[in-house]
Amino acid sequence: MDQWGARLSLLFKVSDAVSATLRLSKSEQNPQNYAIMAGDIAPTGIGGTGYFRTNTGAADGIPLADDQVAQNCTPKRRQRNDAASLTIDWSLTPALALTSITSWDQGSLFNPEGTDGAPIDIVKMVGIGKTRQVTQDIRIKSATDGRFDFIAGAYYQHEAMPDSTENRIFNFLDFDGDGLVNFQDCAASSFFAGAFGFGYPAGVAINPSCRYYNSFDQIRNSWAIYSDGSFQASQTIKLRAGVRYNHDSGAQKNALNQLRGPDGVPIANLGFFGNQPEGYFGPALLIPGTPGYESAVTATRRQDVQTSAVTGHVGIDYTPTEKSLVYLGYSRGYRSAAFNAQFLFTPEDFTQVRPETLDSYEMGFKTAWLANRLQFNGAVFYCQYKNQQLIDVRPTGQQPLINLDKSRIVGAELDLIAKPAASLTLHAGLGLLNTKVQRGAVAGGLVDIAGHQLPDAPRTSGTLAVDSDAFHALGGQVIVDLDGTYAAKQYFELLNEDRIAQPAYAVAAARIAFHGADDRYEVGVWGRNLTDKFYLVSAVDLQAFGFDYRHRGQPRMLGVDATFHF
Numbered sequence: 001m002d003q004w005g006a007r008l009s010l011l012f013k014v015s016d017a018v019s020a021t022l023r024l025s026k027s028e029q030n031p032q033n034y035a036i037m038a039g040d041i042a043p044t045g046i047g048g049t050g051y052f053r054t055n056t057g058a059a060d061g062i063p064l065a066d067d068q069v070a071q072n073c074t075p076k077r078r079q080r081n082d083a084a085s086l087t088i089d090w091s092l093t094p095a096l097a098l099t100s101i102t103s104w105d106q107g108s109l110f111n112p113e114g115t116d117g118a119p120i121d122i123v124k125m126v127g128i129g130k131t132r133q134v135t136q137d138i139r140i141k142s143a144t145d146g147r148f149d150f151i152a153g154a155y156y157q158h159e160a161m162p163d164s165t166e167n168r169i170f171n172f173l174d175f176d177g178d179g180l181v182n183f184q185d186c187a188a189s190s191f192f193a194g195a196f197g198f199g200y201p202a203g204v205a206i207n208p209s210c211r212y213y214n215s216f217d218q219i220r221n222s223w224a225i226y227s228d229g230s231f232q233a234s235q236t237i238k239l240r241a242g243v244r245y246n247h248d249s250g251a252q253k254n255a256l257n258q259l260r261g262p263d264g265v266p267i268a269n270l271g272f273f274g275n276q277p278e279g280y281f282g283p284a285l286l287i288p289g290t291p292g293y294e295s296a297v298t299a300t301r302r303q304d305v306q307t308s309a310v311t312g313h314v315g316i317d318y319t320p321t322e323k324s325l326v327y328l329g330y331s332r333g334y335r336s337a338a339f340n341a342q343f344l345f346t347p348e349d350f351t352q353v354r355p356e357t358l359d360s361y362e363m364g365f366k367t368a369w370l371a372n373r374l375q376f377n378g379a380v381f382y383c384q385y386k387n388q389q390l391i392d393v394r395p396t397g398q399q400p401l402i403n404l405d406k407s408r409i410v411g412a413e414l415d416l417i418a419k420p421a422a423s424l425t426l427h428a429g430l431g432l433l434n435t436k437v438q439r440g441a442v443a444g445g446l447v448d449i450a451g452h453q454l455p456d457a458p459r460t461s462g463t464l465a466v467d468s469d470a471f472h473a474l475g476g477q478v479i480v481d482l483d484g485t486y487a488a489k490q491y492f493e494l495l496n497e498d499r500i501a502q503p504a505y506a507v508a509a510a511r512i513a514f515h516g517a518d519d520r521y522e523v524g525v526w527g528r529n530l531t532d533k534f535y536l537v538s539a540v541d542l543q544a545f546g547f548d549y550r551h552r553g554q555p556r557m558l559g560v561d562a563t564f565h566f
Contacts, residue, residue, distance in 0.1 A: 006027070020089075036071075049122060049168065050386045070271060098141075100138045112126045126165070130162050159218075173209045226242065226244035256299075270347070322554050325367075327363070342399040383411070404440035407435070409454065469515070482510050492538055527557065
């Protein structure tokens with residue numbers, strides 16, 4: 001992990017009624033990329049190369065430990081972010097205030113990944129992305145303590161995002177045996193290798209000794225008008241409501257999709273398969289230097305989308321006492337139509353998905369007891385998705401963006417905070433989830449997944465924490481924080497494959513700090529995942545390449561921190 005950041009805020013009082021706040025920030029991350037811990041390796045090794053996760057690479061070697069990886073793709077990942085925002089607050093009258101928020105953001109990402117977790121060029125991926133975004137929000141808000149409060153406003157956003165991805169498949173192979181590793185090897189494996197079971201004549205979309213490249217410019221414009229208000233109907237009942245009209249338009253233009261050799265030379269345009277002989281699946285071979293080569297290999301496509309929706313919420317708050325609240329609410333959420341960024345292998349990958357909608361119902365309570373020494377909160381909720389947008393990652397490496405026709409989440413949360421002594425605080429939380437795909441299919445609609453669980457949704461999760469500042473030394477306080485988290489079994493993909501699911505696990509953390517008596521400084525030592533538990537945060541079935549792609553969670557980490565106020 002290697003990152004730094006800086007923030008600056010400037011407040012300017014224009015008058016008693018007008019103030020302006022300028023916020024600037026800049027950050028950069030430049031660490032080694034995440035290690036891929038290949039799992040469930042095929043009998044012939046990753047990619048059939050005979051490589052295994054051992055100290056020698058052979059099947060009979062000593063298995064690498066959970067904190068070891070052999071990798072030959074080691075460029076650092078780079079992520080940079082810059083942001084600026086200007087907030088203007090203007091008290092128009094004693095009862096009305098106007099707020100304007102203007103923001104500008106830009107970022108870039110260079111992500112070179114050793115997808116195979118191996119020291120051989122079996123499957124590597126390089127992603128490059130940039131984004132620039134400008135937003136403007138302006139709203140009027142009531143500034144009274146009366147029975148009726150409201151906000152009304154308008155919002156605009158413009159975003160431009162150039163992006164490119166290159167998947168490199170077996171780029172060490174001299175497929176045609178001429179002693180060179182170049183575009184001729186990709187041509188041989190893709191267009192003339194039917195007898196080997198490879199190639200477009202055999203109906204195979206992903207072939208060795210090739211690179212699959214795409215790039216595009218995505219432009220999005222969104223605007224909305226909205227209002228939100230509350231009405232104190234009585235001393236114990238408050239009514240809440242809000243409505244928003246959203247309009248979104250976007251374009252995915254200059255979309256280029258090329259088949260390249262391991263030397264980076266393009267030999268086909270994968271966006272245009274064109275007229276082919278009967279039974280033939282694939283693009284036309286384009287030889288560098290031939291007439292029309294440049295225009296054919298660089299031809300691009302474009303797709304556009306335009307959607308709108310009305311969203312909002314209604315709710316009621318009931319406060320039977322000063323220390324209790326019961327609430328009930330309904331809200332409608334919306335995510336605009338989206339483009340598939342992973343159009344890498346066939347023209348059919350260049351798609352878009354329909355807008356996603358979410359109807360959410362929630363009922364809960366918040367209570368305080370024993371002079372606020374005990375707080376007990378809880379909620380139950382039901383979420384109904386229509387056209388939920390998810391990525392369908394397939395064993396071949398294809399990653400189309402799809403809609404699930406219908407899915408739902410039912411859940412509950414409980415939270416307890418107790419303060420048995422002034423210097424001791426106890427926290428406990430419990431989460432319950434039940435998710436289900438009600439209607440949907442993956443693998444191009446061939447595999448029905450109705451009844452499956454949604455990804456990253458453990459049925460049970462929990463937290464426990466103890467915070468104490470009871471100890472005094474050297475004129476200051478010693479603060480002790482202990483906490484643990486638990487998550488039940490969870491799936492990472494829609495097929496619910498047990499092999500790559502994460503079983504139930506728990507991790508513990510602690511921090512001990514010294515807090516100065518004058519509140520000017522604090523120095524602490526901490527540890528995370530103290531038992532060094534191995535657990536996964538992501539897993540994908542890539543058995544078409546003879547392994548499972550896995551990201552592990554953070555191992556045991558120890559550190560120190562210091563804070564000084566001046």
